[in-house]
Amino acid sequence: MSTIESLANREYKYGFTTDIESDVIPRGLSEDTIRLLSAKKDEPEWMLDWRLKAYRRWLEMEEPDWANVDYPKVDFQDIVYYSAPKQKKQLASIDEVDPKLLETFEKLGIPLDEQKRLANVAVDAIFDSVSVATTFRKKLFDAGVIFCSFSEAVREYPELVKKYLGSVVPVSDNYYAALNSAVFTDGSFVYIPPGTRCPMELSTYFRINNQESGQFERTLIVCDEGSYVSYLEGCTAPQFDKNQLHAAVVELVALDNAEIKYATVQNWYAGDEEGRGGIYNFVTKRGKCAGVNSHISWTQVETGSAITWKYPSCILLGDNSVGEFYSVALTNNLQQADTGTKMIHIGKNTKSTIISKGISAGRSKNSYRGLVKMMPKATGSRNYSQCDSMLIGHDCSANTFPYIEVLNESSRVEHEATTSKISEDQIFYFQSRGIPSEEAVSIIINGFCKEVFRELPMEFAVEATRLLSMKLEGTVG
Amino acid sequence: MTALLEIRDLHATVDSAEILRGVSLTVNAGEIHAIMGPNGSGKSTLAKVLAGHPAYTVTGGEVLFRGQNLLELAPDERARSGIFLAFQYPVEIPGVSNSNFLRLAFNQTRESRGQEELDPLEFDELLREKMKLVEMDYSFANRSVNQGFSGGEKKRNEILQMALLEPSVAVLDETDSGLDIDALRVVATAVNALATPENAFVMVTHYQRLLNYIEPHFVHVFAAGRIARSGGKELALELEEKGYESVRAQSGSLAGASEASNG
Numbered sequence: 007m008s009t010i011e012s013l014a015n016r017e018y019k020y021g022f023t024t025d026i027e028s029d030v031i032p033r034g035l036s037e038d039t040i041r042l043l044s045a046k047k048d049e050p051e052w053m054l055d056w057r058l059k060a061y062r063r064w065l066e067m068e069e070p071d072w073a074n075v076d077y078p079k080v081d082f083q084d085i086v087y088y089s090a091p092k093q094k095k096q097l098a099s100i101d102e103v104d105p106k107l108l109e110t111f112e113k114l115g116i117p118l119d120e121q122k123r124l125a126n127v128a129v130d131a132i133f134d135s136v137s138v139a140t141t142f143r144k145k146l147f148d149a150g151v152i153f154c155s156f157s158e159a160v161r162e163y164p165e166l167v168k169k170y171l172g173s174v175v176p177v178s179d180n181y182y183a184a185l186n187s188a189v190f191t192d193g194s195f196v197y198i199p200p201g202t203r204c205p206m207e208l209s210t211y212f213r214i215n216n217q218e219s220g221q222f223e224r225t226l227i228v229c230d231e232g233s234y235v236s237y238l239e240g241c242t243a244p245q246f247d248k249n250q251l252h253a254a255v256v257e258l259v260a261l262d263n264a265e266i267k268y269a270t271v272q273n274w275y276a277g278d279e280e281g282r283g284g285i286y287n288f289v290t291k292r293g294k295c296a297g298v299n300s301h302i303s304w305t306q307v308e309t310g311s312a313i314t315w316k317y318p319s320c321i322l323l324g325d326n327s328v329g330e331f332y333s334v335a336l337t338n339n340l341q342q343a344d345t346g347t348k349m350i351h352i353g354k355n356t357k358s359t360i361i362s363k364g365i366s367a368g369r370s371k372n373s374y375r376g377l378v379k380m381m382p383k384a385t386g387s388r389n390y391s392q393c394d395s396m397l398i399g400h401d402c403s404a405n406t407f408p409y410i411e412v413l414n415e416s417s418r419v420e421h422e423a424t425t426s427k428i429s430e431d432q433i434f435y436f437q438s439r440g441i442p443s444e445e446a447v448s449i450i451i452n453g454f455c456k457e458v459f460r461e462l463p464m465e466f467a468v469e470a471t472r473l474l475s476m477k478l479e480g481t482v483g
Numbered sequence: 484m485t486a487l488l489e490i491r492d493l494h495a496t497v498d499s500a501e502i503l504r505g506v507s508l509t510v511n512a513g514e515i516h517a518i519m520g521p522n523g524s525g526k527s528t529l530a531k532v533l534a535g536h537p538a539y540t541v542t543g544g545e546v547l548f549r550g551q552n553l554l555e556l557a558p559d560e561r562a563r564s565g566i567f568l569a570f571q572y573p574v575e576i577p578g579v580s581n582s583n584f585l586r587l588a589f590n591q592t593r594e595s596r597g598q599e600e601l602d603p604l605e606f607d608e609l610l611r612e613k614m615k616l617v618e619m620d621y622s623f624a625n626r627s628v629n630q631g632f633s634g635g636e637k638k639r640n641e642i643l644q645m646a647l648l649e650p651s652v653a654v655l656d657e658t659d660s661g662l663d664i665d666a667l668r669v670v671a672t673a674v675n676a677l678a679t680p681e682n683a684f685v686m687v688t689h690y691q692r693l694l695n696y697i698e699p700h701f702v703h704v705f706a707a708g709r710i711a712r713s714g715g716k717e718l719a720l721e722l723e724e725k726g727y728e729s730v731r732a733q734s735g736s737l738a739g740a741s742e743a744s745n746g
């Protein structure tokens with residue numbers, strides 16, 4: 007075939023660096039690093055102890071290598087574990103945030119200042135290791151909703167943090183979760199009180215700026231009985247030749263009759279066409295449907311990162327609880343993704359749905375890995391999984407690794423998988439009707455992903471569509 | 484008067500095999516041409532080369548569309564400028580709804596002609612009207628493009644697209660093959676309804692029966708990658724009777740017959 011070929015990919019437009027004075031601690035990891043970091047954050051004793059316990063566990067653990075990805079070993083002594091823009095200690099309002107930071111977020115399409123901010127979306131903006139601003143605090147406070155940076159939560163709401171931190175992803179859960187527990191610097195904290203429907207979308211925007219730093223953030227969302235929240239996470243990083251590590255932990259807790267919708271549009275820097283640079287995105291995300299009739303849904307659009315390794319999962323503990331996973335993972339050039347989900351059915355009549363759409367272009371490698379487990383007491387439970395792969399060009403690969411364990415008689419698991427290709431004849435068909443090839447690819451991809459996109463809040467669905475077409479520009483000629 | 488479409492000594496290869504070996508054909512506004520000829524003689528290749536399929540390489544000759552070099556245009560530009568190809572084997576496009584696809588194609592074409600685009604509601608009205616013309620149930624608007632359509636339904640969908648896009652030159656590649664008698668009548672009605680003194684049709688067909696419904700001004704016989712013989716509609720009858728043997732036998736000595744085609 008002559009025309010399925012690459013033109014130059016459009017440049018990564020978030021690849022700029024902000025020149026800002028930062029408070030950075032020396033690279034390297036030891037108990038002293040953790041003490042220093044904790045001191046910088048003015049943390050209470052219990053938090054430092056929790057970190058040190060995690061660090062000691064981590065030292066005893068082995069770096070896992072079972073994912074279908076290849077990369078040189080990460081040198082944990084060569085990473086900076088704390089980098090924060092210098093700013094006054096307590097900010098009375100967002101107007102006091104360094105204008106350079108406001109400008110950075112504005113350039114990223116996340117205006118933080120009062121007039122321009124996104125209507126009806128509250129944003130917590132995280133720059134390297136710290137949260138620099140949280141918008142709409144007053145409106146949320148009035149509704150009884152707590153939405154603040156993790157550091158603030160540790161200071162202001164220690165009882166809630168102590169109760170739920172590590173309750174879904176224990177310190178020793180896995181290698182990167184243990185590391186995160188030891189060195190996490192900031193993140194977002196959300197608590198929705200009983201019977202409350204959060205009046206607006208909540209969102210955290212992560213930005214890595216420092217070339218040497220890793221980003222280890224921690225997000226904890228608790229929806230109390232009968233409450234609801236929809237939460238969105240976005241991320242970008244500058245373009246560096248060196249790989250950077252992003253090892254986050256996200257924990258969700260839904261009590262009786264509560265519902266959490268968590269969406270991610272991930273656009274970390276993916277490295278260049280030759281695979282130089284880019285983010286290693288090794289993330290643990292897990293939700294616990296702790297109460298009856300609770301509902302957690304993960305929606306992710308993964309387009310960036312050199313390597314993505316994550317499985318947003320649901321533990322369906324409460325009877326009649328529901329877990330959902332909707333995913334679009336796109337890889338191009340030399341990107342690698344091993345992503346999927348785990349649905350652990352423990353309560354009776356629990357239900358889960360998995361819709362995964364993998365798109366591979368260039369020389370990339372895209373794997374879906376998913377576990378569906380029906381425990382002995384999870385009688386009458388159901389799972390439906392659908393994993394579709396689409397290949398663009400001849401040099402990429404797609405794999406599906408479904409693991410299914412059903413330990414009772416009355417539960418049912420259904421799994422469907424398809425692989426398709428965008429053919430030259432399909433593109434030609436569009437063209438012969440007057441539609442340019444780039445648009446054709448974007449329409450086909452959109453059609454392929456629509457079951458996932460419709461789970462995203464409206465404005466982010468549009469953004470996701472735009473992002474995918476941009477990433478695929480030039481993959482089909 | 485400049486011809487609508489002028490093909491001069493066109494040569495084309497696919498995977499380095501020469502398929503078109505000097506095709507010449509002039510199509511004027513208001514004309515209907517039929518192209519017949521044995522399997523594998525290059526009829527679909529000609530159609531796809533005209534539409535700009537990337538698998539084919541033009542190695543010689545030229546094609547003028549309204550006096551302009553057609554071959555330097557990208558396939559989508561050709562389409563927007565008024566060339567339409569109804570495919571012999573239309574592809575399926577899962578996940579993309581027929582109505583969205585049609586609206587996009589329609590609006591792209593309108594835009595390039597400097598006409599106002601139609602919004603989804605206005606377009607829907609037009610679509611319903613055109614679907615009636617080709618006797619297609621409205622439910623086909625909401626299905627994925629061609630996906631799971633029967634052979635005949637796919638062909639009708641091609642005609643529906645033609646009716647919407649109103650091209651200047653429509654090449655119908657065996658649109659009549661695999662059609663039942665009602666569908667054949669629908670296609671013929673559509674073509675006759677769309678034919679004006681300003682546009683032209685080139686119909687590739689194996690069967691005389693289509694020509695009972697749509698009267699061609701010229702019939703050409705393809706053999707071994709070129710037009711071996713041209714004539715009026717009576718040529719189709721002769722072929723029906725005698726088969727292609729006689730053409731094949733003469734094709735060597737009839738080089739250049741196509742120049743005389745539009746006599």
Ligand SMILES: Nc1ncnc2c1ncn2[C@@H]1O[C@H](COP(=O)(O)OP(=O)(O)OP(=O)(O)O)[C@@H](O)[C@H]1O
Pocket residue numbers: 497498500502520521522523524525526527528529571
């Ligand atoms: N990739 C290819 N490599 C070599 N030959 C090819 C290739 N693609 C098509 N051909 C050949 O080109 C010739 C012309 O094909 P084409 O489809 O134009 O014939 P046709 O006249 O439309 O036939 P039919 O009446 O069966 O539709 C055939 O012999 C076909 O095998």
Ligand SMILES: [Mg+2]
Pocket residue numbers: 526527528571656657
């Ligand atoms: Mg053919």
